[in-house]
Amino acid sequence: MATELHLVSKTGMFQEMESRQHRMTADEPENNHGTDKGPAPYELLLASLAACSSATLRMYAGRKGFELGTITADLKFKRDADGNEKIERVISFSENISEERMERIRDIIEKTPVTKTLKRGTPIVTRFE
Incomplete structure (x- = not known):
């Protein structure tokens, strides 16, 4: 899987980005x-991380034939005084999910692609032209 993004920054902190046919700002x-x-x-x-988490859980539930209803994800990035960083992720569903299914969902959420990328600390190679 190759993913690309093009960014143009003309001045200040405002950034314009393109990925495939989509335009974004930061x-x-x-x-x-x-x-x-x-x-x-x-x-x-x-x-x-939130989008990947939700999409992965939807794919899993779809394959297993059960409904999650509305998925809500609340995430916070935190850094303490010592510089230790963590992300807190809270996921909820509008449908009632059995404890058996929740056990599997807890496993799946830790294996979403973006979760795995962040947890393993993907190397970044930078080149200047």
Whole structure:
């Protein structure tokens, strides 16, 4: 799986991005030198994790033939005074899910592609042209 993104930054913290036919923006809030015209980079990171989590759970439930109803995901990125970072992810469903199915869902959520990428710390190779 290859994924690509093209970014153009003309001035300040505002960023314009393209991925396939989709256009996105990113910015920092005003209290962090931005203009607040889009989500901040860490918010986009959380959005990626939330979207992948929900999509993976939908695929799993679809294959197993049961409903999850509305999926709600609330994520927070936290950094403590020592610089330790963590993401808190809270997932809920509007449908009642049996404990047996919830046990499997707990396993599946830890194996979503973005979860695995973040947990293993994917290397980043940077080149300047």
